[in-house]
Amino acid sequence: MMLKVGTRKLKRRYRKAYPVKPEFSRSRTNFHLGDTLTDMLQQSMVTYENGDHFSKMHENLLRAQHNEDENDWYEHIVVYKKNHPSDTTSYEKFPSFERWMGRSKFPSGETIRRHYVQAYYAKGGAAHEGNLECSRHEFRMRQLQGVRAEDNISSDHTFKAANNISDPNVKMVHNVLTGDLQLASFVYTATTKLTEYLHQLEDLQHRPGFNPQVNYTDKFPDDQGAWVSLFPDCAGRLGIWHWLHRMLETLRKHHKDFHRACTALSKTVFAYDLRDFEAVNQALRDGRLGNGRPLTDPEIHELEVSGKLWTRYHKHIRRFTYDAGTIHNNMQGWCREWSTKYDENIKDFLFTNDTLHAIDLQTARIKDIIDVSEVYTTKRSPPGSTHGLSSYVCTRGEKVEILHQVQGEFGNPGMSPHLGSAVAMEGAVKFTMDRAQATAYNQRRAETTKVGHYQPWLQLEANNHVKRLQQMGETHLPIPYPDVQTLGPDTGEKFGYEYYEEQCKRNELHKEAYAKKPIVCPCEPCTNRRKTCSCAACTKHRASLDMQELKDLDYQFCHDNPKKVAQRLYSRAELELDKGRKLRLYQLASLVRDPMLTAAALRQLVSASPTSSQVSRREFV
Numbered sequence: 001m002m003l004k005v006g007t008r009k010l011k012r013r014y015r016k017a018y019p020v021k022p023e024f025s026r027s028r029t030n031f032h033l034g035d036t037l038t039d040m041l042q043q044s045m046v047t048y049e050n051g052d053h054f055s056k057m058h059e060n061l062l063r064a065q066h067n068e069d070e071n072d073w074y075e076h077i078v079v080y081k082k083n084h085p086s087d088t089t090s091y092e093k094f095p096s097f098e099r100w101m102g103r104s105k106f107p108s109g110e111t112i113r114r115h116y117v118q119a120y121y122a123k124g125g126a127a128h129e130g131n132l133e134c135s136r137h138e139f140r141m142r143q144l145q146g147v148r149a150e151d152n153i154s155s156d157h158t159f160k161a162a163n164n165i166s167d168p169n170v171k172m173v174h175n176v177l178t179g180d181l182q183l184a185s186f187v188y189t190a191t192t193k194l195t196e197y198l199h200q201l202e203d204l205q206h207r208p209g210f211n212p213q214v215n216y217t218d219k220f221p222d223d224q225g226a227w228v229s230l231f232p233d234c235a236g237r238l239g240i241w242h243w244l245h246r247m248l249e250t251l252r253k254h255h256k257d258f259h260r261a262c263t264a265l266s267k268t269v270f271a272y273d274l275r276d277f278e279a280v281n282q283a284l285r286d287g288r289l290g291n292g293r294p295l296t297d298p299e300i301h302e303l304e305v306s307g308k309l310w311t312r313y314h315k316h317i318r319r320f321t322y323d324a325g326t327i328h329n330n331m332q333g334w335c336r337e338w339s340t341k342y343d344e345n346i347k348d349f350l351f352t353n354d355t356l357h358a359i360d361l362q363t364a365r366i367k368d369i370i371d372v373s374e375v376y377t378t379k380r381s382p383p384g385s386t387h388g389l390s391s392y393v394c395t396r397g398e399k400v401e402i403l404h405q406v407q408g409e410f411g412n413p414g415m416s417p418h419l420g421s422a423v424a425m426e427g428a429v430k431f432t433m434d435r436a437q438a439t440a441y442n443q444r445r446a447e448t449t450k451v452g453h454y455q456p457w458l459q460l461e462a463n464n465h466v467k468r469l470q471q472m473g474e475t476h477l478p479i480p481y482p483d484v485q486t487l488g489p490d491t492g493e494k495f496g497y498e499y500y501e502e503q504c505k506r507n508e509l510h511k512e513a514y515a516k517k518p519i520v521c522p523c524e525p526c527t528n529r530r531k532t533c534s535c536a537a538c539t540k541h542r543a544s545l546d547m548q549e550l551k552d553l554d555y556q557f558c559h560d561n562p563k564k565v566a567q568r569l570y571s572r573a574e575l576e577l578d579k580g581r582k583l584r585l586y587q588l589a590s591l592v593r594d595p596m597l598t599a600a601a602l603r604q605l606v607s608a609s610p611t612s613s614q615v616s617r618r619e620f621v
Contacts, residue, residue, distance in 0.1 A: 021119070033115070052109030059106040063097055070094045113419055120422045126457040128464070131487075137422065139457055140429045142487045144185065144495060147432065148209035152179035152375065154216040154239065154400040157192050160408035165420045170500060173424075176204060177403055179395025180377075181435040183428050184210065186407075187499035188421075194223045195514045196503060202521040203493045205230040205537055206529065214373050216397050218242040221368065226519040230537050238368035239398035240269060240321075247362055250354040252343075257350055261338045263307035268330035269369065270319040279389055280313050288387040289313065315379065316389045321371045328366055335359060371396065380442045382449075393442065403431065421497035428495075430454050436485075446483060459484040492525075566590075 021038050073094045081087070098104050107115075119125060124132065126139035157172045169190050174197040176184045185204055189196040204210055212234045215227060220238040227236055248262055255261075280289065284303075287294040290312075295303075303309035310317070322330065341350040379391035410427030411420055433451050440446035459481040466477050494502055506523050507514065513522035520526065520541060530538045573586050 055109045055112050066097045066100050117419050128457040128460040140425045142490060143429050145491045145493050146488050147182045147184040149178045149212045152214045152395040153212040154398045156218050156400045158404040163413045164411040164415050165417050166414045167417050175400050175403055177400040180439045181399055182432045186428055186495055188497055194226055199521045201230050202526050207491055229519045232536050232540060235372050238365055240369050241398050243362055243369050247358045250352050250358045251350055254346055255343045255350045257341045261350060265334055268334050269321055269327055271322055273318040276317040280316050283387050283389055315391045318376050318392055324366045324370060417497045424496055456484050
């Protein structure tokens, strides 16, 4: 039995007679999971990938329900016999569990997993007005495609989450996260090479509304050629967390002064906003923070020195980076103070043999960690807050590390690729929806930080029903979910394992191009897009190609090889899309074959040609 035909689904009032979600009402199967059970399955799969656990748990529940029904059956007979002692009717034994359930055994974990994947990719699983064939997978994919960025982003690889995919060639996940912790894109890769995720970056660059101001990575300024090429208006920064960690990981962690040294090193980089810092101290003195007990100045100082004050109350204190010279001087003072610390318990110094070398390396990169933009937004205080302090959200640094702490929990190691990718997508979108809701609350576009549920297609469907009713005259009905985000057009971006499969094909098709370490994606769709796209990155790329081509033409002509020049012009004309420029290139190719043409005349002709930008023409002349 199927509950959908083509692109049409039965009305909800009819579907209630058989409470099975359409995407789970598969043909060629001897069981269907009910609505409530599939809702539980959708929730439980994203953390545990627990088809086996799900199967066992619900078999136990069904066996308990069988026992409940069995007791109810015998209890009715006992009551009847008591009230009708003369009745000699003989009653049958209550059906066995298998007969009561209607099948010989409960579906196995493998069967549950297979049904989950089929339902996830099935058409109509997230049907809504305008797209009745939308699968749950397509809806989630377009939710991620709708993530925008106007301030800061961070990007990095993680190894742990990649272990959830059974494909042995998948080694890591490359994530791009916005400053307010929304996941813009995640793809599986085989290595950390730029070529593995270059297509991901190029797709992001052409996503509407994705215009980051700063990108934080753990290896800036490496790979900056591609970032500058694709995001010419986006500054690159080295993440301070990684910068600090590369020095702190060389210290002896069991040394009695380790934690104090960590706090002191952080202070060489950051300056507290004094007004925020004093406001927190005063709230602690008044007992408006913490457990309500007023603290003395020595107690507050101890919290500061131990780092607990920042850990507990950092959302109320803004901090900014010093200039490079101040950080350099502060680090020299930090070295003098902590390099001689000796611990009698472990009989050793805090610094190891690697510490000074690590400090030298990171000192050379101080200029890469300095703030270049605003990194704080105001956070809305929760209802009932009595401390009277302002709260802030920091968008600086590798926010992607927050995702890495939980991304590996979106499933278990060794899942089949498509199941693992589906579960990872569910976890990623739910993570993003939570952060988007928090941002909406802070910007006073929502009155709660909690997401009601994670199936927005149901809310879109309700909105569409009310809109129809309004057109029918029921104008008093308000739109029930005015803030639910509608889906934008499909940008063509792929995520997760789908991206990986396509990247493997690109690696084969463009092996030679990738070997040259390109800074733009060499695949055919990206190449064709760059020919006509009017964005700053593509315009800049075309100008650089024009400039190089004009230099090559001049070089070849001056070395008495006009045939090569003509052939190059003919080839360029064949690829040109603009009719005017195509005609002009053909004309130039014909003129080059004229034996009376001089190099100076060629320069004049080419410099007047619409095949190049004005900047290129000036460079050529």
